[in-house]
Amino acid sequence: MKVRRLASTLIVLCLGLALCGCAQEQDGPQASGSAIASAVGSASPEPPAAPAATDYAQTASWAYLETDAPATDTNADVFFICPSVYGGTDDACNMSLADEETKESFVGAINMEKGIYDQDAAESDNRFFAPYYQQIGLNVYELPEAEREPYLKIAYADVKAAFEYYLACYNDGRPIILAGFSQGADLCIRLMKDLFDDPVLQERLVACYAIGWRVTADEVEQHPQLKMAQGESDAGVIVSFNSESPDTDDSLVVPEGEKTLAINPLNWKTDDTPADRSENEGACFTDYSGSITSEIPELTGAYIDDARGTLKASDVTPDDYPAGLSIFEDGVYHLYDYQFFYRNLQENVQVRLDTYLDEAA
Numbered sequence: 001m002k003v004r005r006l007a008s009t010l011i012v013l014c015l016g017l018a019l020c021g022c023a024q025e026q027d028g029p030q031a032s033g034s035a036i037a038s039a040v041g042s043a044s045p046e047p048p049a050a051p052a053a054t055d056y057a058q059t060a061s062w063a064y065l066e067t068d069a070p071a072t073d074t075n076a077d078v079f080f081i082c083p084s085v086y087g088g089t090d091d092a093c094n095m096s097l098a099d100e101e102t103k104e105s106f107v108g109a110i111n112m113e114k115g116i117y118d119q120d121a122a123e124s125d126n127r128f129f130a131p132y133y134q135q136i137g138l139n140v141y142e143l144p145e146a147e148r149e150p151y152l153k154i155a156y157a158d159v160k161a162a163f164e165y166y167l168a169c170y171n172d173g174r175p176i177i178l179a180g181f182s183q184g185a186d187l188c189i190r191l192m193k194d195l196f197d198d199p200v201l202q203e204r205l206v207a208c209y210a211i212g213w214r215v216t217a218d219e220v221e222q223h224p225q226l227k228m229a230q231g232e233s234d235a236g237v238i239v240s241f242n243s244e245s246p247d248t249d250d251s252l253v254v255p256e257g258e259k260t261l262a263i264n265p266l267n268w269k270t271d272d273t274p275a276d277r278s279e280n281e282g283a284c285f286t287d288y289s290g291s292i293t294s295e296i297p298e299l300t301g302a303y304i305d306d307a308r309g310t311l312k313a314s315d316v317t318p319d320d321y322p323a324g325l326s327i328f329e330d331g332v333y334h335l336y337d338y339q340f341f342y343r344n345l346q347e348n349v350q351v352r353l354d355t356y357l358d359e360a361a
Helices: 002-025 100-117 138-142 145-171 183-195 199-204 217-222 342-360
Strands: 062-065 077-081 127-131 176-181 205-211 237-239 283-286 292-296 302-304 311-313
Touching (some): 077 100, 100 283, 100 342, 138 145, 145 183, 183 205
Parallel strands (some): 077 176, 176 205, 205 237
Antiparallel strands (some): 302 311
């Protein structure tokens, strides 16, 4: 029952933020939130007008801008794209960067997984960069996929501008770890398609951790720079997976009939070889400060479904880990993608960086 309480706490936190955000919308700028059970309107919103461009020369446009952290020959830069925190309304489907409360939730969501990529425990830790951006509200995911694009283009325009500013002003030829979860993973893949056909950028890429969004074989064929990870230590690759129950055959991220490419974060196999729960170094449940509130070693094993390409978590149940968001059915473990496999991912980031640095030496 301890596991169920942990999951319930996470869901209550998410739902509470969403409900608070919706109430704020009545009085002022756009709201924050991690779920949209009450934030989704029934009418399709009008296509958005082009918003003002975000100026990434301003330090206030960055949630994290670790330019003062030591840049050494043993660490890398992490460019991180925040997952969805904004619930959205019918007339405001992209997050306003003028809403300071929304931005607090934005930083909190980053903190929940920042420790995977940058632990801030020693001078050798990675430098961390995370831009604020006009992300889409979770209500946009209720729309047909084609109707989401005008809003996603606004979000992506910010992310691209931030990344290009980072490259021009802060990177200085250093190795890059690109990372994002959920909406952030989608935007990571868009960056890879758009910019990483450049051989210079390809040479700087340690890995792209695009967790919680699909990557298809057609995309890889159309964009050769999308190289999927094939093992534990290859560099310049994409690490991606989507967790769900063995009985799940459809989700918003991987619709029924589609197949995503993935790697198992426990055994680092791309086929259906099962990983036993004993290979799970620790599921970590974190709060908005980034603190680990509970850690469960050997929580679950996992295997890749040969038909869907999704990651089937074999030792947990939807009763203990409900979906928690109205855009997902129970059995979709999207909320827990990185938490179920936190320690294995944390370890893997260092393994891939070590490989990269060894090959560059």
